Amino acid sequence: MVIAVSFSTTAVQLQGGEAGLTNRFLGATSCSSSGCHGGGGQDQNQFLVWSLRDVHSQRPFATLTTARSRQIAAALRIKEPTADNRCTSCHAPLTEVPSAGRGEAFRVSEGVACESCHGPAEGWLRSHARPDYGHADRVFAGMRDLKNLYVRANSCVACHQTVETSLLKAGHPELVFELDGQSVSQPKHWRETAGWSGAQAWFVGQAVAVRELSWQLSGEPEPNEKLVARWSALVWLLQKLDGLDREFPALGKPPAELGSQSLLAMLKSSDELAKRAAAAPWTDKMSRQALVALAATSGDFLQAGVGGQFQARRAERLVLALDRLLVSCRSLQPNNDADASLNRLFSLVQSLPEFNASEFAEALNQFAKSLNQ
Numbered sequence: 001m002v003i004a005v006s007f008s009t010t011a012v013q014l015q016g017g018e019a020g021l022t023n024r025f026l027g028a029t030s031c032s033s034s035g036c037h038g039g040g041g042q043d044q045n046q047f048l049v050w051s052l053r054d055v056h057s058q059r060p061f062a063t064l065t066t067a068r069s070r071q072i073a074a075a076l077r078i079k080e081p082t083a084d085n086r087c088t089s090c091h092a093p094l095t096e097v098p099s100a101g102r103g104e105a106f107r108v109s110e111g112v113a114c115e116s117c118h119g120p121a122e123g124w125l126r127s128h129a130r131p132d133y134g135h136a137d138r139v140f141a142g143m144r145d146l147k148n149l150y151v152r153a154n155s156c157v158a159c160h161q162t163v164e165t166s167l168l169k170a171g172h173p174e175l176v177f178e179l180d181g182q183s184v185s186q187p188k189h190w191r192e193t194a195g196w197s198g199a200q201a202w203f204v205g206q207a208v209a210v211r212e213l214s215w216q217l218s219g220e221p222e223p224n225e226k227l228v229a230r231w232s233a234l235v236w237l238l239q240k241l242d243g244l245d246r247e248f249p250a251l252g253k254p255p256a257e258l259g260s261q262s263l264l265a266m267l268k269s270s271d272e273l274a275k276r277a278a279a280a281p282w283t284d285k286m287s288r289q290a291l292v293a294l295a296a297t298s299g300d301f302l303q304a305g306v307g308g309q310f311q312a313r314r315a316e317r318l319v320l321a322l323d324r325l326l327v328s329c330r331s332l333q334p335n336n337d338a339d340a341s342l343n344r345l346f347s348l349v350q351s352l353p354e355f356n357a358s359e360f361a362e363a364l365n366q367f368a369k370s371l372n373q
């Protein structure tokens with residue numbers, strides 16, 4: 001099945017393809033001098049936060065040297081995970097940069113470093129600190145516009161969702177992309193701009209996740225029930241929020257027949273949705289509406305004819321969503337009852353094979369009630 005490739009950000013694109021092939025990667029040490037991002041103060045400590053506290057600096061590469069990685073690699077007949085691009089594309093992305101793209105201070109061992117997210121620095125390193133330069137000037141010079149949630153989601157999702165089926169079968173953990181929660185878990189070396197909404201980040205991230213799953217599914221040679229269940233769960237979730245803003249395109253129900261046409265249509269509309277939602281002003285009212293709409297879905301878990309695996313996947317996505325939306329709804333907090341019923345919902349999706357839909361539906365009703373208090 002061949003459909004347009006341009007929507008899907010691959011890890012390789014992140015290595016500089018989109019920002020212009022001529023920009024070289026200069027390495028994190030080019031950012032780390034004490035007058036720049038290697039200082040101790042709040043506005044200059046990015047290098048310290050990343051190198052000391054962010055898992056991206058040390059862990060991704062180290063993971064490839066563990067016994068678990070050796071097991072996964074053995075199942076795939078990979079000799080050396082630290083040198084095979086089926087692993088390094090995410091765990092040691094700088095390995096992928098061809099020698100012509102490497103500056104002098106470049107070190108492959110840096111893991112997921114500044115330029116993996118902000119883009120290769122050659123074009124903007126000198127100019128980006130000029131006092132007369134604003135964010136737009138830096139982006140024009142080739143720095144990736146991570147303040148834009150659509151661009152940010154595309155950057156993170158490239159490594160945080162799509163794992164090939166063969167790797168999953170070999171024992172790689174399944175990845176679930178959720179931009180808001182994962183942004184909160186990454187030790188912040190920045191301050192979000194005014195008007196930042198976690199709910200908006202959540203929404204944009206989920207729309208991008210639908211797009212990526214549609215893309216992955218379209219490339220599967222055989223029916224893959226697990227992947228279909230994950231995909232349709234996410235479509236189900238976002239479709240509950242159709243109409244949240246009049247400007248957003250509606251996703252509609254997951255198509256009954258899965259073919260390249262319907263997946264292409266979903267890929268396009270979810271991409272458009274992500275773009276629009278990133279650009280739109282997001283209000284507290286929208287977060288609250290989304291929370292209330294999703295909390296009111298208990299009836300869907302009592303529907304006959306939806307398979308157990310599908311229900312479990314819906315519940316898994318739903319609980320993550322309720323968590324992020326509840327945190328984001330400032331007007332509702334604190335609400336101890338909602339927190340308690342959310343904990344119960346989390347415990348009910350701990351083990352998907354043992355998922356009990358009617359128990360979940362009842363707990364979801366409790367949660368919905370607690371929102372009205």
Ligand code: HEC
Nearest residue numbers: 055059060063090091093112116155156159182183185186
């Ligand atoms: C080039 C690939 C790459 C990019 C881009 C990337 N990450 Fe990661 N990230 C990883 C890898 C690999 C790990 C796993 C580290 C390990 O356990 O070996 C990770 C781990 C994490 C973790 C800790 C584990 C978890 O899932 O809770 C968080 C949080 C995280 N990333 C957030 C983000 C966010 C937010 C972005 C975008 C701003 C991002 N990452 C971009 C590769 C990447």
Ligand code: HEC
Nearest residue numbers: 063068069072073081086087089090158159160162163172
């Ligand atoms: C699409 C990007 C991607 C690719 C390709 C990838 N990984 Fe990962 N891997 C991740 C991320 C992200 C995590 C972190 C998951 C989390 O913590 O939620 C991870 C987690 C892991 C873990 C579990 C780490 C832990 O301690 O929990 C192992 C082991 C691992 N990867 C090994 C490999 C090996 C070996 C390969 C190659 C065969 C590989 N990965 C390919 C992104 C990737």
Ligand code: HEC
Nearest residue numbers: 028031037046047050056112113114117146147152189190
């Ligand atoms: C995993 C992805 C990731 C990595 C790695 C990363 N950053 Fe960031 N960085 C972000 C995100 C997301 C933002 C928030 C968006 C923004 O403010 O531009 C950000 C913001 C910043 C900002 C604030 C920009 C502003 O205008 O307020 C600076 C400065 C910065 N990063 C420097 C660095 C440096 C230096 C490194 C390496 C030592 C680094 N970053 C590594 C994702 C990353």
